[in-house]
Amino acid sequence: MNLQVYLSGEIHSDWRQQLSSGVDQANLPITLSSPITDHSASDDCGTKILGDEPNPFWKDHKGAKINAIRNRTLIDKADVVVVRFGEKYRQWNAAFDAGYAAAKGKPLIILHPEEHIHALKEVDAAALAVAQTPQQVVEILTYITAESSS
Amino acid sequence: MNLQVYLSGEIHSDWRQQLSSGVDQANLPITLSSPITDHSASDDCGTKILGDEPNPFWKDHKGAKINAIRNRTLIDKADVVVVRFGEKYRQWNAAFDAGYAAAKGKPLIILHPEEHIHALKEVDAAALAVAQTPQQVVEILTYITAESSS
Amino acid sequence: MNLQVYLSGEIHSDWRQQLSSGVDQANLPITLSSPITDHSASDDCGTKILGDEPNPFWKDHKGAKINAIRNRTLIDKADVVVVRFGEKYRQWNAAFDAGYAAAKGKPLIILHPEEHIHALKEVDAAALAVAQTPQQVVEILTYITAESSS
Amino acid sequence: MNLQVYLSGEIHSDWRQQLSSGVDQANLPITLSSPITDHSASDDCGTKILGDEPNPFWKDHKGAKINAIRNRTLIDKADVVVVRFGEKYRQWNAAFDAGYAAAKGKPLIILHPEEHIHALKEVDAAALAVAQTPQQVVEILTYITAESSS
């Protein structure tokens, strides 16, 4: 079993590095993928490549669509999708990805601090696991990719 | 053409009533549907029907899943999904519904005030229309259900 | 909202009648459907219509397939699937229906006595609600088909 | 032809080892996969990784969902699904997997002792082969992966 795991959501903490380190140390048969996490590169990709837009809506629109080429492709290829909600920002794209992945039948692992339990109840209800730390996600990935004892 | 339109998102303003009045006044061939918008009924349905839970996570879990029976069924039956993001709260369930509907190939109309343009760019990028007022949504629904002149 | 609800599982208690009475009394916009619950009619339909079989395996095989014409069609048409596990028998067909419905993306309500919690954990994990009495299922159906207050 | 074959069901006999030995001896182009068959590891994975639960229902729920991440992924990747029903226990998860795999269009091979013919008739009716011994399954896998004589 070799799994593709997509890491969606928060880009302002080092949770992806923690998770990636854990996967490396456990030597798991897992390939991780992510959106572009360089915030300004992600925000500016549309106008930088396809030309300036005076209206901020269309600037964002061009950029968000180019990011969607990457992100929807990676979610479609993923076996498991992990979505992280952090303390800051509205992170509607994280919740959008969770809904998108749920509708595609992808097993979802949601990662968020305890304070968001009520606000994320619909998202958590669609998940197969709700974790609070990247280390817990590593343990889940370790468990589900173990060789069976039989 | 008789359309099913599902109205997802914000439950703390009267946008659904405005939209419903507009649809009625224009006599459109449209059936509107919504989640349960009585906030406490929605929050409490799980424990009220299936028994108390001491842990708030499981209380929310039970309730969110019962609401999902209604809401996913209505989205699956909808021809068009309208998702409203308001000024308050995190509204992750609205973004989740948008992602779910997008992955199911449902035409999306997103409704939000201008201030959320940047935060909602990924959601807007998946939509076929982005409106700022319920009246605009009524005009879109009027236009798309018109008898063709031919 | 008019829902099709399929009632799978146990045929040796009156849970379907209880559930049907509750739906009638609440005047819900719901059409219930079921497998053929006359035990001997269900067991014998294959050989009765298509000819005797000396080998019990093929007798069962013919009958189970004719029942499958009815049951899979009804599950495929259903908006919600309720599966009841009773105290007696192995009820593998109930668990099979639950897995079939889950893979088709149908919202599942599982109904069983508390004693089966551990044995049914994989089935319950795929459900959007786990109830212990037909009355609870009626309450769920009442809640999810309510007119929204907006 | 290189086939992925998932082995679902009974974990209290050595049928997987028998089948695996047979596949090895015949040098078949087949990769076998299984659920986690260490009973207590499987039962406890939820609370061990994600935290204790005083209520046995939620303990089972957490565990069953983590196992579902593994098992549904493996069934979705499988070309053929073998489901074994043993003499003991209710094995509703085995029947659930059979229904899930059937709805996904996976060819099913069911393996069970003769005494369960009547109780498993609906499951057997959805299968492409019903065997009584692991050796028979090995022979089927040998036959279907043979080089064609042409």
Added chain:
Amino acid sequence: MNLQVYLSGEIHSDWRQQLSSGVDQANLPITLSSPITDHSASDDCGTKILGDEPNPFWKDHKGAKINAIRNRTLIDKADVVVVRFGEKYRQWNAAFDAGYAAAKGKPLIILHPEEHIHALKEVDAAALAVAQTPQQVVEILTYITAESSS
């Protein structure tokens, strides 16, 4: 339960009339549909409507495609597909329809005389019932559309 049943296959005997009479007499909630069974109308529709073709292959091609507009639409709308193989002709279109319906997940009832058991084994293996007379098909349809006794 109101079922759409498509009657594919042989057009040189009166099996459709027998089946239709049986459905009428039993007052079943079933709508039957068929290909165009007027042999020459069916053979000539392409060139009659869209212009002559000197090459018999293209004449047949035009006609078969127009018939496909009707027949694939009816199979796609059908809940159950009945395919009749008669004593004469090669009836490859009947077997094609059976394969098409099987891949679409439609419950199949195959109707043929005993002499074709060996030649039709692959088709029969994909069916949920194999009957020898139209009356048996009527009995199956009666059984599967019965009100449940519960």
Added chain:
Amino acid sequence: MNLQVYLSGEIHSDWRQQLSSGVDQANLPITLSSPITDHSASDDCGTKILGDEPNPFWKDHKGAKINAIRNRTLIDKADVVVVRFGEKYRQWNAAFDAGYAAAKGKPLIILHPEEHIHALKEVDAAALAVAQTPQQVVEILTYITAESSS
């Protein structure tokens, strides 16, 4: 058999009226639908409803997406899609609709003058009928909705 037929393509001749008259005169069980064929209404709907755009690309973008809400919904609901290519303009939207409908498995009838045979060969190759006049399409629709003689 009651069919939904969507009429895509050219909006500068009266082919839809001819086809509609023919359907009416033949009293066919067919409901026709179309895009908005008022050229300026169609071009301007985006900016008229959702606000002006200085850049013609975004003006067109807004309008085309609102039209897509209508048109994709109608194609998705259609049983048969007719696409007309006229003498003038590039009509890339017609060819886009044909490709979209083909990928959705909709039976396609293409209607174009003889001069476009070579340029439309890929589109025609995906069709079940290629006609030159609206009257031929009416004859096809008459034929495929006829009561079968059996």
Added chain:
Amino acid sequence: MNLQVYLSGEIHSDWRQQLSSGVDQANLPITLSSPITDHSASDDCGTKILGDEPNPFWKDHKGAKINAIRNRTLIDKADVVVVRFGEKYRQWNAAFDAGYAAAKGKPLIILHPEEHIHALKEVDAAALAVAQTPQQVVEILTYITAESSS
């Protein structure tokens, strides 16, 4: 481009060898697969592995289903399906495979002598190429796998 091509149909001439030789000589990036073409092995596999059946129908049934495990898996994995109809026998399984592959959206190449044009018109109408010799099929496969000149 590396293509999987499944060769269905007639097993009483050497067309598969001719086609395979042509593919080898042209060094095409193609992997061919086939049903088991040893006639008696194919007929007897069911009873040989799973036990005798006194009734020829069930003997055929068991065998046809084991063959279906192989054949449907291979069709599902195939990029292109070639179906050969020969001079002899009814070959309903070949037409069934063609219908099954068509419904799965697989590009179909049909191979048959000129005498069967009329009897195979519905099958040919679903194909993207109709050839008369294995060499023509090799030429098609050569053409469609060529490096593009650009």
Added chain:
Amino acid sequence: MNLQVYLSGEIHSDWRQQLSSGVDQANLPITLSSPITDHSASDDCGTKILGDEPNPFWKDHKGAKINAIRNRTLIDKADVVVVRFGEKYRQWNAAFDAGYAAAKGKPLIILHPEEHIHALKEVDAAALAVAQTPQQVVEILTYITAESSS
């Protein structure tokens, strides 16, 4: 991330070579594929392999269908589809491919000169990026396949 990218559309300029050079120079993990771009080979493949046709419609039909075996297979396997519209010809096949890819959920990048903005508005509305030069497409592909900085 290794992506399959299909290049559809115009065959009379060197845009594919420009794009391919850019991909090579940037050493991107991308495999490009194309239709057969040798114009006369593409036009003549049908009659050359399968025999002459006196009627130009059928000559084109045979050829377009053989090309469809290649092109639909490549679109179905593609992660991203780029469609180029040039200055000349009607290029209905390009718009057809865009519609086909859109309905299959493939991310679309459309490439065309500014003069076609209005005529291509429906096609552009279905795209995730609209570029004017092959170099811009290379930059998009570079961006979406970058290693994430996390």
